[in-house]
Amino acid sequence: MLTSSRRQRIDDLAAGGGAPDAGVSLAVSAWRRLRRSPLFLVGAAIIGVFVVMALLAPWLAQHDPALRLLDDQVSRARNEIPPAQPGHPLGGDQQGRDLYSRMLLGSQQTLLVAVLATVIGLGGGLVLGTLAGAIGGWVDSVVMRLVDVMLSIPSLLLAVSVGALFARQTQFTVILAVAIVQIPIFARLLRGSMLAQRASDHVLAARALGVRRRAIVFRHMLPNSLGPVVVQSTLVLAIAIIDAAALSFLGLGAADDSVPEWGQMLGRAQDVIDSHPQLAFWPAGAIITVALGFTLVGESLRDALDPKNRR
Amino acid sequence: MSDVLVDVDGLKVHFPIKRGIVHDRTVGYVYAVDGVDLAIRRGETYGLVGESGCGKSTLGRAVLRLSEPTAGRVVFDGTDLAQLSGEPLRRMRRRMQMVFQDPLSSLDPRQSVQSLLVEGLRAHELDRGAEATAARLRELLDVVGLPANALRRYPHEFSGGQRQRIGIARALTVEPDLIVADEPVSALDVSVQAQVLNLLEDLQAQFGLTYLVIAHDLAVVRHIADRVGVMYLGGIVEEADADALYTEPRHPYTRALLSAIPVPDPEVEDRREQILLTGDLPSPAAPPSGCRFHTRCPWRQPSRCDTERPPLREIRPGHRVACHYAEDIAAGRITAPTGLSASRG
Ligand SMILES: Nc1ncnc2c1ncn2[C@@H]1O[C@H](COP(=O)(O)OP(=O)(O)OP(=O)(O)O)[C@@H](O)[C@H]1O
Numbered sequence: 001m002l003t004s005s006r007r008q009r010i011d012d013l014a015a016g017g018g019a020p021d022a023g024v025s026l027a028v029s030a031w032r033r034l035r036r037s038p039l040f041l042v043g044a045a046i047i048g049v050f051v052v053m054a055l056l057a058p059w060l061a062q063h064d065p066a067l068r069l070l071d072d073q074v075s076r077a078r079n080e081i082p083p084a085q086p087g088h089p090l091g092g093d094q095q096g097r098d099l100y101s102r103m104l105l106g107s108q109q110t111l112l113v114a115v116l117a118t119v120i121g122l123g124g125g126l127v128l129g130t131l132a133g134a135i136g137g138w139v140d141s142v143v144m145r146l147v148d149v150m151l152s153i154p155s156l157l158l159a160v161s162v163g164a165l166f167a168r169q170t171q172f173t174v175i176l177a178v179a180i181v182q183i184p185i186f187a188r189l190l191r192g193s194m195l196a197q198r199a200s201d202h203v204l205a206a207r208a209l210g211v212r213r214r215a216i217v218f219r220h221m222l223p224n225s226l227g228p229v230v231v232q233s234t235l236v237l238a239i240a241i242i243d244a245a246a247l248s249f250l251g252l253g254a255a256d257d258s259v260p261e262w263g264q265m266l267g268r269a270q271d272v273i274d275s276h277p278q279l280a281f282w283p284a285g286a287i288i289t290v291a292l293g294f295t296l297v298g299e300s301l302r303d304a305l306d307p308k309n310r311r
Numbered sequence: 312m313s314d315v316l317v318d319v320d321g322l323k324v325h326f327p328i329k330r331g332i333v334h335d336r337t338v339g340y341v342y343a344v345d346g347v348d349l350a351i352r353r354g355e356t357y358g359l360v361g362e363s364g365c366g367k368s369t370l371g372r373a374v375l376r377l378s379e380p381t382a383g384r385v386v387f388d389g390t391d392l393a394q395l396s397g398e399p400l401r402r403m404r405r406r407m408q409m410v411f412q413d414p415l416s417s418l419d420p421r422q423s424v425q426s427l428l429v430e431g432l433r434a435h436e437l438d439r440g441a442e443a444t445a446a447r448l449r450e451l452l453d454v455v456g457l458p459a460n461a462l463r464r465y466p467h468e469f470s471g472g473q474r475q476r477i478g479i480a481r482a483l484t485v486e487p488d489l490i491v492a493d494e495p496v497s498a499l500d501v502s503v504q505a506q507v508l509n510l511l512e513d514l515q516a517q518f519g520l521t522y523l524v525i526a527h528d529l530a531v532v533r534h535i536a537d538r539v540g541v542m543y544l545g546g547i548v549e550e551a552d553a554d555a556l557y558t559e560p561r562h563p564y565t566r567a568l569l570s571a572i573p574v575p576d577p578e579v580e581d582r583r584e585q586i587l588l589t590g591d592l593p594s595p596a597a598p599p600s601g602c603r604f605h606t607r608c609p610w611r612q613p614s615r616c617d618t619e620r621p622p623l624r625e626i627r628p629g630h631r632v633a634c635h636y637a638e639d640i641a642a643g644r645i646t647a648p649t650g651l652s653a654s655r656g
Pocket residue numbers: 326327341342343361362363364365366367368369370527595
């Protein structure tokens with residue numbers, strides 16, 4: 001044991017005057033480029049704050065978001081809504097609930113919607129895209145017809161239709177509606193890069209070597225096809241937040257508003273937007289900022305993963 | 312045991328040209344390989360030479376059954392490869408390997424050298440325990456002249472020559488009988504080309520390998536081949552022992568290729584025959600009738616050249632030529648008319 005490791009060290013020494021022992025994989029070199037990108041750092045900071053806020057929301061929020069603490073300051077007749085005051089830094093909403101606490105806890109729902117919708121869309125897209133790209137033939141034709149039909153419908157319209165299919169709208173139907181729109185996009189993206197991989201030299205080389213088909217698909221084709229999909233996932237996190245907000249805004253969000261969500265808060269603010277713009281400003285600003293964060297990370301990831309930019 | 316390892320018989324590979332948005336209509340074919348007969352003997356190096364696009368790679372892949380032949384057969388060590396599919400074909404791949412032109416694109420960028428090498432062992436159940444595998448990998452690296460610390464590094468961290476050594480080591484993992492090397496050095500710096508060719512020669516001697524080496528110029532093949540086949544537009548036009556081919560080329564196309572290689576001796580360079588080919592290489596989708604070379608041949612005759620395809624015939628033992636007038640040209644009974652070729656004698 002000792003002798004073999006010593007022999008290894010000597011070999012190394014003889015071979016590569018101080019060359020690094022472990023190689024630099026593509027992922028590692030992409031990360032090194034990413035770390036130096038200012039756009040990535042800004043995006044990551046936004047996402048970081050957002051995620052920490054969502055995780056710590058139950059402790060940061062001073063009030064129960066469902067309690068109508070400021071109910072006595074609300075008057076529908078005189079269009080009065082509680083303004084900012086000590087203990088309630090952002091004031092209250094139309095029902096006298098603490099806006100600050102609702103914003104904080106709303107981040108949890110927004111994060112949940114974004115992550116779940118992306119995961120479901122990605123999962124569905126991965127399965128369909130892998131089937132189409134790896135098997136080809138009639139499987140490919142069938143899958144791609146389906147995908148093209150879905151893509152031909154404007155995405156928001158599709159999401160609205162899916163959302164409207166459910167008798168009772170909940171947070172989950174919003175997630176599903178947003179996710180289904182993303183499935184064909186992921187499927188198409190993955191299939192495209194799988195096809196390019198299938199025609200590539202290194203897949204031909206693996207075939208020539210006699211590597212089994214399953215290993216070729218899962219070891220060579222899929223990992224090399226994931227780059228664009230990873231980038232797309234990051235962008236979809238942003239899209240999902242905006243789509244979910246749009247659905248809520250259009251009245252297809254969760255019916256129950258005791259659990260706050262930014263899109264839903266924005267939707268409810270419509271009626272009073274002229275007199276009380278702060279009710280729309282905070283959720284809208286938060287949605288845009290977070291979506292921007294994910295987009296910045298996605299775009300810088302795209303640059304970093306581009307092999308042309310390697311060192 | 313027959314002396315021939317690979318027997319290619321009437322091999323054709325035609326690629327359909329598809330048009331149309333809704334329904335793919337086949338509007339024609341690329342006659343990439345169009346009737347090739349050749350035999351590669353055990354332990355020899357067969358050099359295959361021809362211009363870009365003449366079908367060399369397609370032929371090489373068809374020999375390994377990486378592309379489906381349209382017609383003809385490839386018999387590998389007595390087994391007709393067309394009869395194999397699925398698992399038996401996969402098993403057969405252990406005995407025939409390929410080295411690629413572009414060593415970077417043919418190595419998966421996400422795999423370390425170690426996993427690239429282990430993959431072949433694993434695919435053919437040749438990995439017998441961690442210890443034995445580690446020893447085998449060390450041996451392979453040593454054999455191709457790579458440092459032992461290469462294992463944990465990735466293809467993009469190596470130079471072109473080293474990458475090609477990785478590709479060669481990978482082919483060797485499964486202890487093949489045949490290696491098809493498709494332009495193994497044309498992507499490399501001139502300074503390392505000779506090293507890699509020498510490595511291939513050493514390995515052949517060490518492991519008793521049989522080679523099909525593909526190249527686009529005769530100079531590369533000259534170093535390494537025992538026999539050479541010259542390809543033009545999907546067919547072999549001349550085949551001979553390497554020495555015979557270089558000293559007594561009999562096909563007009565071979566003579567043209569040879570005359571394009573500069574000779575270091577200025578006096579010889581001045582006196583030697585120079586044949587400039589006129590016209591462009593015809594498209595393999597619309598090959599000329601009769602002799603494929605007749606559109607560019609300085610010796611073309613009005614009678615048969617554009618109507619009758621010359622078969623590859625043996626003009627003397629071991630030397631085959633596909634030209635109706637090979638003997639007449641050699642004997643000087645037919646000369647190239649001036650204007651079609653700029654030849655100096
Ligand atoms: N998969 C394919 N589908 C359609 N046409 C193809 C395919 N592969 C090759 N061809 C065509 O067949 C012809 C021969 O190609 P091939 O790659 O065998 O030539 P080559 O002699 O290896 O050339 P090079 O020196 O450029 O590598 C070319 O015209 C090429 O465009």
